[in-house]
Amino acid sequence: MAISRYLGIGALILVLLISALAVIYSKYQSRLIFIEIQKQERALDQYEVEWGQLQLELTTLAELNRVEQVARDQLKLIMPLREKIIYIKP
Template structure:
């Protein structure tokens, strides 16, 4: 009877030890996953900032004034005279 009681206490101690190790392991895994989530959220925030900057740049580049000034200054284009314009009818 005493041997059975010692064996039961040993089994309970092993179950307690395994349970404690499992708690530590899963807490460690939860921390690793939380750190990865934080890193992914930071990356997402940076992508959203870059997306906003890109949208702003596209909007600025598509403005008529910017296109016209680039054509005049960088490409040295000039507006043709009214009599030089040829209209084609379909």
């Protein structure tokens, strides 16, 4: 009877140790996942800043007067006379 009691206590201690190790492992995994989430959030913030800069640049480059200025200065295009413009109706 005493042997079975010691075996029962030993089994309980073994289960306790296994569960303690499982808790430690689970806490470690959650910390690793949290660190990865933080990295991804920092990357997302950087992408959002870059997206905003690209949107601003696109708006600047697409302005009508900018397009007209580039056409005149770099491509040496000129506006045709009003009499030479042909309008096509759909």
